[in-house]
Amino acid sequence: MTATREPKPDLSAMLSLDRDSPRRSDADHLGRLISDPGARMIVLLGGKPVIRPSPDGQAAQLRRFSPNALRDAGVPLTDVFFLGLDPSTGSGVFALDMDADPADVANTSTERSAGALEQFFSPAVDLRSLAMQGVLSGDELAISATAVALANWTAGSRFCGRCGSAMVARDGGWRRKCVPCGRDQFPRTDPVVIMLVCDADRCVLGRQAHFPDGMMSALAGFLEPGEDIEAAVVRETAEEIGIAVERVSYAGSQPWPFPHSLMIGCLAQAAFQPLHVDTNELADARWFDRDEVRRMLDGSHPSGLWVPKPHAIAHWLVRRFAAG
Amino acid sequence: MTATREPKPDLSAMLSLDRDSPRRSDADHLGRLISDPGARMIVLLGGKPVIRPSPDGQAAQLRRFSPNALRDAGVPLTDVFFLGLDPSTGSGVFALDMDADPADVANTSTERSAGALEQFFSPAVDLRSLAMQGVLSGDELAISATAVALANWTAGSRFCGRCGSAMVARDGGWRRKCVPCGRDQFPRTDPVVIMLVCDADRCVLGRQAHFPDGMMSALAGFLEPGEDIEAAVVRETAEEIGIAVERVSYAGSQPWPFPHSLMIGCLAQAAFQPLHVDTNELADARWFDRDEVRRMLDGSHPSGLWVPKPHAIAHWLVRRFAAG
Numbered sequence: 001m002t003a004t005r006e007p008k009p010d011l012s013a014m015l016s017l018d019r020d021s022p023r024r025s026d027a028d029h030l031g032r033l034i035s036d037p038g039a040r041m042i043v044l045l046g047g048k049p050v051i052r053p054s055p056d057g058q059a060a061q062l063r064r065f066s067p068n069a070l071r072d073a074g075v076p077l078t079d080v081f082f083l084g085l086d087p088s089t090g091s092g093v094f095a096l097d098m099d100a101d102p103a104d105v106a107n108t109s110t111e112r113s114a115g116a117l118e119q120f121f122s123p124a125v126d127l128r129s130l131a132m133q134g135v136l137s138g139d140e141l142a143i144s145a146t147a148v149a150l151a152n153w154t155a156g157s158r159f160c161g162r163c164g165s166a167m168v169a170r171d172g173g174w175r176r177k178c179v180p181c182g183r184d185q186f187p188r189t190d191p192v193v194i195m196l197v198c199d200a201d202r203c204v205l206g207r208q209a210h211f212p213d214g215m216m217s218a219l220a221g222f223l224e225p226g227e228d229i230e231a232a233v234v235r236e237t238a239e240e241i242g243i244a245v246e247r248v249s250y251a252g253s254q255p256w257p258f259p260h261s262l263m264i265g266c267l268a269q270a271a272f273q274p275l276h277v278d279t280n281e282l283a284d285a286r287w288f289d290r291d292e293v294r295r296m297l298d299g300s301h302p303s304g305l306w307v308p309k310p311h312a313i314a315h316w317l318v319r320r321f322a323a324g
Numbered sequence: 325m326t327a328t329r330e331p332k333p334d335l336s337a338m339l340s341l342d343r344d345s346p347r348r349s350d351a352d353h354l355g356r357l358i359s360d361p362g363a364r365m366i367v368l369l370g371g372k373p374v375i376r377p378s379p380d381g382q383a384a385q386l387r388r389f390s391p392n393a394l395r396d397a398g399v400p401l402t403d404v405f406f407l408g409l410d411p412s413t414g415s416g417v418f419a420l421d422m423d424a425d426p427a428d429v430a431n432t433s434t435e436r437s438a439g440a441l442e443q444f445f446s447p448a449v450d451l452r453s454l455a456m457q458g459v460l461s462g463d464e465l466a467i468s469a470t471a472v473a474l475a476n477w478t479a480g481s482r483f484c485g486r487c488g489s490a491m492v493a494r495d496g497g498w499r500r501k502c503v504p505c506g507r508d509q510f511p512r513t514d515p516v517v518i519m520l521v522c523d524a525d526r527c528v529l530g531r532q533a534h535f536p537d538g539m540m541s542a543l544a545g546f547l548e549p550g551e552d553i554e555a556a557v558v559r560e561t562a563e564e565i566g567i568a569v570e571r572v573s574y575a576g577s578q579p580w581p582f583p584h585s586l587m588i589g590c591l592a593q594a595a596f597q598p599l600h601v602d603t604n605e606l607a608d609a610r611w612f613d614r615d616e617v618r619r620m621l622d623g624s625h626p627s628g629l630w631v632p633k634p635h636a637i638a639h640w641l642v643r644r645f646a647a648g
Contacts, residue, residue, distance in 0.1 A: 146550025226470025
């Protein structure tokens with residue numbers, strides 16, 4: 001990792017794994033890696049990473065299993081993803097997505113009881129919660145984000161969209177192949193624009209109905225076919241709060257594996273003016289001055305309003321505005 | 325359109341159509357729009373826009389049909405997309421994707437001969453060629469790009485990836501619904517990073533084996549799950565030419581509907597050094613100094629090398645480097 005970037009503890013899998021992507025298509029290479037005693041596998045249970053919390057609960061690590069041990073225990077290695085090479089050992093790191101619950105797994109297992117498997121795969125914690133709590137390191141978050149995005153894409157790509165046939169995994173889970181019609185499908189990533197609309201002294205924060213109590217964030221929406229990033233920012237801002245954006249500048253991006261998005265953060269300059277909030281999209285939105293935003297960042301807002309934590313790119317957009 | 329942007333004649337549907345996206349889900353609204361005598365429909369035949377060239381062949385427009393007239397002529401209106409409202413008339417603009425050739429259409433038509441339909445839908449020209457030749461206006465390119473991306477996505481989304489059932493179109497073609505399993509699918513856009521690697525005085529240009537003779541361009545590759553934009557630039561540069569990037573800066577973006585990508589243009593600073601070119605990905609790549617790049621832009625390169633035309637974001641990255 002040599003590129004300069006903002007010091008944000010995010011979900012970008014850049015720091016720790018060599019993705020080894022040019023050799024994903026070499027099945028013999030992957031077969032040797034997964035059989036090697038040094039191989040390690042993280043596990044998703046119902047989409048949630050299986051972790052090992054520290055005794056005080058303030059930190060956690062992904063649990064790393066031996067693929068050979070899992071196989072010996074009768075765990076079905078159906079949806080396995082090759083995440084890359086551990087640069088310190090050269091060994092392969094894989095992810096296993098088990099959407100069944102532990103009792104179901106035990107039914108297919110010959111050597112372990114359900115109780116033993118539950119212990120094997122416990123606790124499994126929602127990645128969004130893990131990110132929000134800040135208990136995983138940036139590296140562990142990045143590995144988790146890659147695994148969760150691949151698993152979510154795979155669950156929605158069992159069948160060929162063109163011909164309806166069942167597809168099969170290739171390239172360590174990074175490609176799905178429809179043998180009957182020949183189509184190759186690659187992981188899907190949905191670009192989302194997330195923009196902090198601001199004038200010199202104020203910015204717009206809004207909330208959707210499902211947000212946690214008191215949380216306000218930047219506006220966001222999916223980029224559509226035929227749009228560039230700036231066009232999507234202008235359209236979404238007009239739709240959601242009814243105002244025209246004068247200038248758009250890119251501020252940073254972040255993978256967001258819920259289910260498989262790329263958040264593209266922008267600052268959008270606009271004249272201070274009344275908002276026309278689309279109440280189908282937003283429960284509320286209004287202008288906030290810089291002092292109020294600083295209180296939302298440091299937890300001292302008189303009405304208990306707050307902004308997303310540092311795991312989310314919205315935090316960094318707001319922080320940049322707050323800094324002036 | 326109020327946001328400042330570089331004056332690039334690109335494929336971004338921002339200028340001319342009101343996408344009217346909040347009302348796409350109102351089937352009655354869309355039904356009234358398409359039945360209105362003012363409605364207009366562009367047609368894709370085998371994925372290619374049907375155009376009307378100017379007599380001298382130097383310019384072209386999309387041909388605009390009346391949906392009522394097409395229906396009366398027995399043309400099956402199966403894959404129809406609502407593109408938005410013409411802001412000057414308030415009428416709806418739609419796209420029809422006909423992947424059959426005109427003779428097939430005539431077989432299902434009751435009132436027109438195959439010959440008449442061929443005339444109806446001729447000429448149909450590949451969008452990439454239209455963009456490269458510069459014969460369509462920016463507005464017409466933008467409308468075409470939206471239609472082609474939606475049509476390409478739809479052709480690959482006939483069946484539900486989760487359960488394999490046939491899906492049906494909703495929201496004017498912007499959503500596909502699996503009734504049996506309840507899944508909604510939305511248009512897919514694949515983020516691609518395209519980066520001009522440069523030091524102070526030189527930049528790296530490369531070519532893939534399938535490029536036209538003499539064309540050299542910026543490096544590019546798909547962003548992967550778990551990556552942010554900067555991480556993808558660093559990884560792709562390392563994979564393709566074996567060097568480390570020191571700083572990444574975003575330069576602009578562009579929709580690229582082949583089949584449904586978003587090109588994210590970046591400048592990537594790197595130290596001048598020998599390249600290790602991955603010959604599986606690239607037929608050639610090397611450093612070019614600023615004078616040589618200027619000759620490639622103005623068509624005076626002694627070996628006949630050239631860079632992509634202004635329809636492509638690569639052109640603007642190279643032009644920015646050439647300007648110093």
